[in-house]
Amino acid sequence: SQTIHQWPATLVQPVGSPLSLECTVEGTSNPNLYWYRQAAGRGLQLLFYSVGIGQISSEVPQNLSASRPQDRQFILSSKKLLLSDSGFYLCAWSRPGLTNQPQHFGDGTRLSIL
């Protein structure tokens, strides 16, 4: 069966510090991968998605970037965090090549910027 792992679960960082959140998927090949942000009490905003190694699409202009160095690894980064980067970050995967497939989510990383 497929599993998705995100870490860390919780992170407190000062403004201006760098960020690296990692997501890995097991049990499937060439998944579609997604990063979402959920602000407190709000819905989900798609930040990035990837259909393959090195292929990243950005949905909104922002202070963050994403990379996919390996087939089942998706990394969310920032060089200098802003207060507005606080939120709950969720990674998700879906099966490749098929239409209208559900996405499966990790447990999320709660990021607080001080």
Place this chain on the structure above:
Amino acid sequence: GNSVTQMEGPVTLSEEAFLTINCTYTATGYPSLFWYVQYPGEGLQLLLKATKADDKGSNKGFEATYRKETTSFHLEKGSVQVSDSAVYFCALSDRAAGNKLTFGGGTRVLVKP
């Protein structure tokens, strides 16, 4: 573009009450529809799905029917439990939009004993 609209919460119920969460959508193509549930401090879990008109998705006592004529996918449960307290998200996936999910804003449900 695609959009999903859900009723705003919070919805507060007593245990064993009937729950309905309304969801309507607009889409350019022929979407699949989903309900996700998010328990406190956790990620989203797929609750149920429907891929074409008149399909009924069901899981854990929850049901939702894909109504193309009213562009709706309302979530229902006949008798809620305290453990159903969570945030519920309606979402659609549209091939015309690259299979990306479009989410509603979420509805918080609180079930009191």
